[in-house]
Amino acid sequence: MNHDSDLRLRLRGLPREMAxxxxxxxxxxxxxxxxxxxxxxxxxVPVRRARRLxxxxxxxxxxxxxxxxxxxxxxxxxxxxLLVQQAELIDGEYREALAALPAAEVPAELQPALAExxxxxxxxxxxxxxxxxxxxxxxxxxxxxxxxxxxxxQAALG
Numbered sequence: 001m002n003h004d005s006d007l008r009l010r011l012r013g014l015p016r017e018m019a020x021x022x023x024x025x026x027x028x029x030x031x032x033x034x035x036x037x038x039x040x041x042x043x044x045v046p047v048r049r050a051r052r053l054x055x056x057x058x059x060x061x062x063x064x065x066x067x068x069x070x071x072x073x074x075x076x077x078x079x080x081x082l083l084v085q086q087a088e089l090i091d092g093e094y095r096e097a098l099a100a101l102p103a104a105e106v107p108a109e110l111q112p113a114l115a116e117x118x119x120x121x122x123x124x125x126x127x128x129x130x131x132x133x134x135x136x137x138x139x140x141x142x143x144x145x146x147x148x149x150x151x152x153x154q155a156a157l158g
Contacts, residue, residue: 087129090142091121103156110155114148114151114155117148118148121144124141124144
């Protein structure tokens with residue numbers, strides 16, 4: 001017989017329920033000071049449970065109220081990540097520089113390139129906003145805006 005089956009046989013031989021002697025409950029109750037020595041020990045258990053129930057309900061209610069308070073409180077506006085702030089600053093500077101260039105008719109052969117650069121810049125900005133840890137995108141945005149300004153300046157000089 002292996003060790004597990006021997007242990008199982010011994011466990012099956014143990015009595016199913018064991019209750020401590022009556023005097024043990026009386027001794028415990030007298031030490032706690034909750035039940036007088038002359039009252040039966042069986043009366044002490046429901047009294048203790050009855051005292052715990054309101055405290056448990058009060059604790060549960062306070063947890064529910066705390067969770068509700070946190071969940072319903074408006075969240076403070078989150079500040080965008082630093083990379084997003086830098087990208088938006090570059091975007092603002094680009095728009096100012098573009099507005100400062102003299103207005104000129106853009107030659108037809110440059111219009112598709114300018115449109116492609118504008119679409120690329122918008123896609124890079126969207127990528128930075130969705131993945132603000134991608135630092136390399138900031139360099140791509142700067143180069144795209146620099147190329148766009150350069151072509152616009154060439155078109156203005158005509």
